[in-house]
Amino acid sequence: MFTGLVETIGVLRRRSGGTVARALIEASLGPLTLGESVSVNGACLTVDRIAPGGFECDMSSETLGRTTLGALQVGARVHLERATPLGARMGGHVVLGHVDGLGRVKEQSRSGDAIRLAVSAPAELARFLAPKGSIAIDGASLTLNAVSTASSAETWFEVMLVPHTIGRTLLGELRPGTTVNLEVDVLARYVARTLEVASLAGLRSLSSTETRDGDASVQRDGERGNTGENADHDERLLAKLRAGGFW
Known part of the structure; x- marks a missing residue:
């Protein structure tokens, strides 16, 4: 770590x-x-x-x-x-050294003594990025000042490099078009995964409930001579899946 x-x-x-x-x-x-x-x-x-x-x-x-x-x-x-020894100060954030994807510098500009960087990121990392959250660029811990998801195809974020960071790292030398290693905050990853699992559990529960209700409906419909198809049940389940982002 x-x-x-x-x-x-x-x-x-x-x-x-x-x-x-x-x-x-x-x-x-x-x-x-x-x-x-x-x-x-x-x-x-x-x-x-x-x-x-x-x-x-x-x-x-x-x-x-x-x-x-x-x-x-x-x-x-x-x-x-x-690697950080146990008991040491956590001056940055938890970084595992497992690169999640490659980013590309979009813009670099001066802001007083600091440098503003805008970096594009793979779309699949968007859910792990939040303003004031953390990210590692080429292994350096930085704070996300802004995050944009203007389109599903591109996500980008902004960070500020203070003089200390500029002096002790190579980030101040980055220019538009440069490719960098990105690692998202591991805490953000676990939060996203927890929500994902909870959402899937809810869908399975709904599916089970709807299936039982549907079976009862099929039985009642069968008694009335229905073929057994339950369009209502299917539509409710499909709507829930769409709301969960499955398509």
Whole structure:
């Protein structure tokens, strides 16, 4: 687990391999231990070898395909954060190092000493984004100042980079068109999942009730010579499914 507070900037010094890549990252992180986790631009990687002035790690096909790490060139600078020890201050928010999707910088503008960033996000992440909520961009914890869902095809949000963030991260160098790693707040994810499960449970309960009512109706209709179809029951169930967003 991480907090999204970037500790230092590292440099990708070497990479090799195909579907699974081996990377050497130069970093000043203090004493490292084999097997510990390090967030690299927001992706949780495992220290597999301690090298002079840095460490080596493997990047799986999943990591290469779902994050910006697959496109990193040798010499690229990256955000680094070691895992948070129990009992430490949570200065940012709960970050797992599991990238949820790729965003793209839409706008970058100055606002006094701060920088305003507008970033587009995959539509499937929209339900996890809320004003004053949290998000990690390339592993850095930020507050969502505004969220727009103008269309179902595109979601975008705004964040402000204060001077401290600009000075200690690479976010101030982002330009329109740059792709970034996004991780939504894990608490938002669990709230959304809880509501989803509750909604599905309600639908199943309704379906069971409607089916029992429908069976009784079919029986009564059968006694009157009806074929057994219950259009009323079907329409009520379909309406409930539509209201639940199933189509």
